[in-house]
Amino acid sequence: MSSARTAGQAAPGTDAPGLVAALDIGGTKIAGGLVDPFGRLLHQVQRPTPAREDAGTVLGAVHRVLDELSAHPLWGGVRSLGIGSAGPVDTSAGTVSPVNIAAWRGFPIVAEAGAHPAVRGLPVVLGGDAVAMTAAEHRYGAARPYADALCLVVSTGVGAGLVLGGSVHHGRTGNAGHLGHISVDLDGDPCPCGSRGCLEILASGTAIAARAVRDGWRPTGTDTSASAVAEAARAGDPIALASFDRAARALAAGIAATATLVEIEAAVIGGGVARAGDVLFDPLRRHLHTYAALPFAAGLTVLPAHLGTDAGLVGAAALALDELSGREGAG
CATH class of the missing domain: 3.30.420.40 (ATPase, nucleotide binding domain)
Known part of the structure; x- marks a missing residue:
């Protein structure tokens, strides 16, 4: 299932360099979005989480969300991928162990999402879902x-x-x-x-x-x-x-x-x-x-x-933007 919508005042279809792709992974749904540096959610897709299936089936749902996101005309402006996931997470190892996804214990989501053809070569940043919400509310809310x-x-x-x-x-x-x-x-x-x-x-x-x-x-x-x-x-x-x-x-x-x-x-x-x-x-x-x-x-x-149901995606993007800012500042 997919849906497209514009948040804030952004105009879909315009040139939008500096976008961030975002994933919000939970036990019920896996959402993906394209977010601009102002926190506007320009495009969103969503699929149910096959939480009772094996690890590969859950990853397949993540990849299908990335397939749909990367097919959007704005994808060319994407600079990084932010992932907010139900936890616990281990950002040092790039792994997640969501309580409601039994097959994902120590699952290497950073490596697996980063291996998607459209994502390969982009920085991938992981955070827990509540930390992502915190990043969203701190940056924009x-x-x-x-x-x-x-x-x-x-x-x-x-x-x-x-x-x-x-x-x-x-x-x-x-x-x-x-x-x-x-x-x-x-x-x-x-x-x-x-x-x-x-x-x-x-x-x-x-x-x-x-x-x-x-x-x-x-x-x-x-x-x-x-x-x-x-x-x-x-x-x-x-x-x-x-x-x-x-x-x-x-x-x-x-x-x-x-x-x-x-x-x-x-x-x-x-x-x-x-x-x-x-x-x-x-x-x-x-x-x-x-x-x-x-x-x-x-x-x-x-x-x-302030950000309601958009907080997960906007927050995952905010984590990635914070990482990009840190890298550029260090450079």
């Missing part, structure tokens, strides 16, 4: 005014990335800022990661919905997703409100701990759960007053992300 910020994706899981000293902070393997698997409840439930009481099992959309159902919330229809819980909360349902309040409290604890550790100025929240709006942000800001108590952590700004 809500985190742009801040030298030190935390950007979170709160969706089926919880991912995060850090901006420190005006730059995205990757860490040795590209997993710095992995806030979803920091424990915020020492006696909490076991997490699939092997720890206990992780932020993700308290604040993700999955956790919000499960908590509401466990406490007796029943939807008017058959939808028991976090978005349905948010709709009930907006209508004043006390169980739905309590479920979001618990998630917001867990997020506040994690954000406050980060602010205390590295003195961030802002927290930017994206992902599907952030679309709940005030149902999430009002209790989050309220709980931050309790958890971010020290003077240098208090007053933290909390903002919704």
